[in-house]
Amino acid sequence: MPIQESISSALDSIRANKLRSILTTLAIIIGTAAVIAMVAMGSSAQKALDESISDLGARTINVYPTSSRQGATNTSNIPLDIKDALALLKDKEIPWQIAPEIRGSRQIKFGSENSNLQIVGSNPEFFSIRGYEIDQGILFNEKDSLSRKRVAVLGSKVANELKTSSKALLNNDVFISNVAFKVIGIIKEEGSGWGPNPDEQIYVPLYTASDRIFGTETIGSINVNFPVEYRTEEVMIAIERVLRREHDIGPGEENNFRINDWGQALDLQKQATSIFFALIIGIASISLMVGGIGVMNIMLVSVTERTREIGLRKALGATKNIILLQFIIEAIILCLIGGFIGVILGSIIYFLVALWQDWPMVFPLVAIIGSVSFSALVGLFFGIWPARRAASLEPAVALRYE
Amino acid sequence: MIHVSNLKKAYILGTQTLEVLKGINFSIEKGEYVAIMGPSGSGKSTLMNIIGCLDSPTYGSYKLNNVEVSDMSDDKLSNVRNREIGFVFQSFNLLPRNTALENVMLPLQYAGINKEQRREKAKKALIQVNLGDRMDHKPSEMSGGQQQRVAIARALVTNPSIVFADEPTGNLDTQTGEEILKIFRDLHNNGQTIILITHELEVANEANRVIFIKDGLIEYDKIN
Structure with a gap:
C-alpha cells in the first residue's frame, strides 16, 4: 500500500477526533512554542547586545564605584x-x-x-x-x-x-x-x-x-x-x-572602584544568557518528552478503541506492517501538527516580545527545523509501542471485541 | 477447493487445555453453498476462523485451492484472506467515517490496486447489490439491510474464491434477512462458493448442504 494512502487514512482518523487530537498535542505545542520563542528571543537579545557593544566600541572601558558589600576591610563606601x-x-x-x-x-x-x-x-x-x-x-x-x-x-x-x-x-x-x-x-x-x-x-x-x-x-x-x-x-x-x-590607596589594599571592560562584560552577559536559554530549552525538551508520552497514551487508547477496525482491516488483507505503518504515521502526524502549531505560536510570542523590547528581528530557522523534526522523532519513538500493539492483534479476536 | 482433515484446535487456559475442535474432516467443492451450523459453544466460530484464515489450527491439515494454509505465516495469511476470501459479518463491520464506495474499495487498497481501478471495481460491486444510488452515503445514513449489502459488495469486490458469511442476518429483521439471503442465493446461482455460518435452522436450510457441529465434532453433514 503506498505511503500517501497511509498518510491520508491517518489524517482521516485525526480529523475524526479533532478535539482529542488537539488536547493530545498540547504538550508538544507548548514544548515547541517554548523552544522557538526562547531560541529566537535568545538570538535576538544576543544581536541587540552585540549591536550596543559595537556601538560603544570595544575601545571603551567604564569605571564604577565599588559596591559596599566588597568592603570587608574598608567599611566606608567611597x-x-x-x-x-x-x-x-x-x-x-x-x-x-x-x-x-x-x-x-x-x-x-x-x-x-x-x-x-x-x-x-x-x-x-x-x-x-x-x-x-x-x-x-x-x-x-x-x-x-x-x-x-x-x-x-x-x-x-x-x-x-x-x-x-x-x-x-x-x-x-x-x-x-x-x-x-x-x-x-x-x-x-x-x-x-x-x-x-x-x-x-x-x-x-x-x-x-x-x-x-x-x-x-x-x-x-x-x-x-x-x-x-x-x-x-x-x-x-x-x-x-x-x-x-x-583615592590614597596604599600598597596591598584593595581598589575601591571597579573597572569594567565591555568585552569582559559582554562575555559574562553572553554566558549568562546562554545558560538561561539552555535551561529553558532543557525544560522545553522535557515538555516535548511529556508530550510524547501523552501522544503514546492517546495512541494506546485509540488502538483499544479501534480494535474491531484493526481486526476488520486485517480480515480484509492488511498485513502487520500496513497496520504498524498506519499507527506510526498517525502518531508522527499528530506530533508534527503539534510541532507546526507550536512553531506558529512560538513565533507569535517571539514577535510580540521582540516588538515590545525593541529587539532586532531574527528568523529562527534552525530552531524551527530542529523542533519540528524533534517532534516528528518524538512521534516515531512514542508511536512504535502502540502501533506494534495494534499490528500484533489477532484478527479473529479483534473482530469480536466489543 | 477446501479440504480439511483431522483439524484440531486447543486453547490453553491456565493449567487446563480446552479442546474446541476435536478432529474435523470435510471437503467443499467449487460452487457449493454450505451452511455450517451448531449451537453456541459448539466450535463453529473457531472452525470458521480457521477456514477463513483468521486463525491457525493446532493440529491437522487445511488445504485451500490445493495449498496448505495451516502453517502459513501471518503476512501470507493476510494475502490469502485478501485474494481468496470475502467476509460478511453479523454486525456489518463497515468503517463509520467512510462512504459506501470507500468501504468497498478498502480490500482492493490492500491488494495494491491503483485508485481508478479500485473505484471502478467498487462501483460495479455496489451496482451488483443494487446500491448504485447510495455510493456516497456513510453507514450511518443507511439502513441495516443496505449496510449489509455494502458489506457483501466489499466481500465480492476482490472476486474471491469463497464468500464467508458469519450470521449475516443476525442483526436484521426477518424481511430484510430474507432479502440478504436472496442475494446469496443469486450469487450461488452464478457459481460463487459460499459458506454460511449460522445457528438458525431456517437460515441454514437456504444452503444446499448443512454441516452440523456439536462439541467440536461434526454431528452430521447432509445435502438439503
Whole structure:
C-alpha cells in the first residue's frame, strides 16, 4: 500500500477526533512554542547586545564605584566623583577621552504632560564615545557646562513620552524637577540594547546636572575611550594607577572602584544568557518528552478503541506492517501538527516580545527545523509501542471485541 | 477447493487445555453453498476462523485451492484472506467515517490496486447489490439491510474464491434477512462458493448442504 494512502487514512482518523487530537498535542505545542520563542528571543537579545557593544566600541572601558558589600576591610563606601574624572583627564600617559556620567531619574514636564525619565549629565565627549549622533539642533559644549547653562539634548523618543513631537520640543523649555531647561538638540534614534534605552534619556551638561539637578559631585561612572593602538589591559592598569593615587590607596589594599571592560562584560552577559536559554530549552525538551508520552497514551487508547477496525482491516488483507505503518504515521502526524502549531505560536510570542523590547528581528530557522523534526522523532519513538500493539492483534479476536 | 482433515484446535487456559475442535474432516467443492451450523459453544466460530484464515489450527491439515494454509505465516495469511476470501459479518463491520464506495474499495487498497481501478471495481460491486444510488452515503445514513449489502459488495469486490458469511442476518429483521439471503442465493446461482455460518435452522436450510457441529465434532453433514 503506498505511503500517501497511509498518510491520508491517518489524517482521516485525526480529523475524526479533532478535539482529542488537539488536547493530545498540547504538550508538544507548548514544548515547541517554548523552544522557538526562547531560541529566537535568545538570538535576538544576543544581536541587540552585540549591536550596543559595537556601538560603544570595544575601545571603551567604564569605571564604577565599588559596591559596599566588597568592603570587608574598608567599611566606608567611597564613591567616584568629578575630581576622579578630572584626575584621569590630567594624566597624559594614554591619550584617552574621558566622559564622567551622573544619572538619575527625574520628573520631566512639558506643557501639561509629565513623565519620569533618566537624566544623564556628562560632557560633550560622551556623545562621541557612545556613538550618539545629533539629529536636530546642536549638542551642548564645554562652556555650557562650566556656566551651568540650563540646556538639554533629548533622546529621540522623549517626545513620545511627553506626548508631543520633537519639533514642538526643540528650542522650547522642558521642566526638569520644576526647573526650566531649553531643548537645544535631539539625537538620532539609537535603539535599545543592553541597559537603559538611550532614546528615552535626557542629556544635560555635567556641571549643570551636578549643581542644578542632583546637587552632588558624585558620579555613577566614568567612560574611558582610548585609541586602537593601546591594549585594554594597559589602559586598565593606567586607570588603576591614577585612581589609586587619587583615592590614597596604599600598597596591598584593595581598589575601591571597579573597572569594567565591555568585552569582559559582554562575555559574562553572553554566558549568562546562554545558560538561561539552555535551561529553558532543557525544560522545553522535557515538555516535548511529556508530550510524547501523552501522544503514546492517546495512541494506546485509540488502538483499544479501534480494535474491531484493526481486526476488520486485517480480515480484509492488511498485513502487520500496513497496520504498524498506519499507527506510526498517525502518531508522527499528530506530533508534527503539534510541532507546526507550536512553531506558529512560538513565533507569535517571539514577535510580540521582540516588538515590545525593541529587539532586532531574527528568523529562527534552525530552531524551527530542529523542533519540528524533534517532534516528528518524538512521534516515531512514542508511536512504535502502540502501533506494534495494534499490528500484533489477532484478527479473529479483534473482530469480536466489543 | 477446501479440504480439511483431522483439524484440531486447543486453547490453553491456565493449567487446563480446552479442546474446541476435536478432529474435523470435510471437503467443499467449487460452487457449493454450505451452511455450517451448531449451537453456541459448539466450535463453529473457531472452525470458521480457521477456514477463513483468521486463525491457525493446532493440529491437522487445511488445504485451500490445493495449498496448505495451516502453517502459513501471518503476512501470507493476510494475502490469502485478501485474494481468496470475502467476509460478511453479523454486525456489518463497515468503517463509520467512510462512504459506501470507500468501504468497498478498502480490500482492493490492500491488494495494491491503483485508485481508478479500485473505484471502478467498487462501483460495479455496489451496482451488483443494487446500491448504485447510495455510493456516497456513510453507514450511518443507511439502513441495516443496505449496510449489509455494502458489506457483501466489499466481500465480492476482490472476486474471491469463497464468500464467508458469519450470521449475516443476525442483526436484521426477518424481511430484510430474507432479502440478504436472496442475494446469496443469486450469487450461488452464478457459481460463487459460499459458506454460511449460522445457528438458525431456517437460515441454514437456504444452503444446499448443512454441516452440523456439536462439541467440536461434526454431528452430521447432509445435502438439503
